[in-house]
Amino acid sequence: MTEYIDVRNPARRIEKDIRPGRLRTLPWMAFYYCLSAQFTPLAAALPEFQDHESIRDAAAFFLKAKTAEQTNAVQIDIGRLDERLNLAACDGKLDAFLPPGSRATGNLTIGVRCAGPKPWTIYVPAGVKVFGSIVVTRRALARGVTLHEDDLVVTEAELSTLTAGYIEHVRSAIGKQLKMALGKGAALTPRILEQPRLVRRGERVVISAQGDGMDIRMEGKALADGLQGERIRVQNLGSRRIIEATVTSAGVVQVRM
Incomplete structure (x- = not known):
């Protein structure tokens, strides 16, 4: 299509160059560019809510540091947070801590807090399992039995469940007596x-x-x-007198004159 320009009225060329359909879209394009200019800075702003994974990561990092000196194998599990939980995005570093009276083993909770302009604290469920060698009975043993090497065996176990303690080496138990009867595979503890x-x-x-x-x-x-080393009462069978004496060896007690 051939177009002519009226040099006395250049605007007439513009009207011919732009079809009516395109003229109708111009206001919408202008509105779009205004919106883009208005909202572009928000793309670089902080999210409104704190990412749950960042909270779990803070708890995991804290527990790894707490158990770093463990010579045994350690397994750390961090529980998930309720998906409906919305905490304000923290503009600083998250601080994890162990609640007073808690131990970094077994099932526990780790506190994670934000000290920013919108502070918050949340407690994350976690679990720390420590695995190591313990001494257990090779067979059922009666109360009062004096332990020998062939009564015992070493096995691997989760140490965090043994709240009464445990024995690591067979030599530590040999020659000791049981205060109570034990079944096969029972863990030895200092108390028994x-x-x-x-x-x-x-x-x-x-x-x-x-x-x-x-x-x-x-x-x-x-x-x-x-x-x-204990002092017990003993009767002298010759004089029938009752005295106190110290046990020194099997069947022998001693008194000082």
């Missing part, structure tokens, strides 16, 4: 072990009376059980 009773109530014992380079031995009767 004791030094062997070297003297039993009612048994005949040797009373060793020492002093001034002399060692006089007499026959006696134990009136109580005794561990090494």
Whole structure:
């Protein structure tokens, strides 16, 4: 199509160059560009709410630091937050902490807080499992049994569940006696072990009376059980006198003259 320009009225050329349909779109294009100019800075602004993963990451990093000195294998699990939870976006660093009285093992909660203009604190469920070697019984054992090496075996277990403690090495338990009966595979704990009773109530014992380079031995009767180093009541079978003596070895007690 051939167009002519009226030099006395140049605007007429513009009207011919722009079709009526395009003229109608110009106001909408102008409105779009205004909106773009108005909202472009928001793309670089902080999100309105704190990302849940950043909160979980802060809790995980805290627990890793807390368990860094563990020589045993450690497994850390961080629970998920309620998806409906909306916390204001923190413009600073998240601070994780352990609530007072808590231990960094087993099932626990980790506090995560924001100290920004819109402060908040949330508690994240977590779990820390520590795995290591423990001593367990190889078979069922009765109360009062003196432990030998073939009574015991070492196995791997989750240590964080053993709140009563545990024994790591077999040599630490050999020669000790059980305060209670145990089934096969039961974990040994310090509370259920004791030094062997070297003297039993009612048994005949040797009373060793020492002093001034002399060692006089007499026959006696134990009136109580005794561990090494314990003082128990003993009856001198010769004089029928009851005295206190210290257990020194199996069947032997000592008194000072």
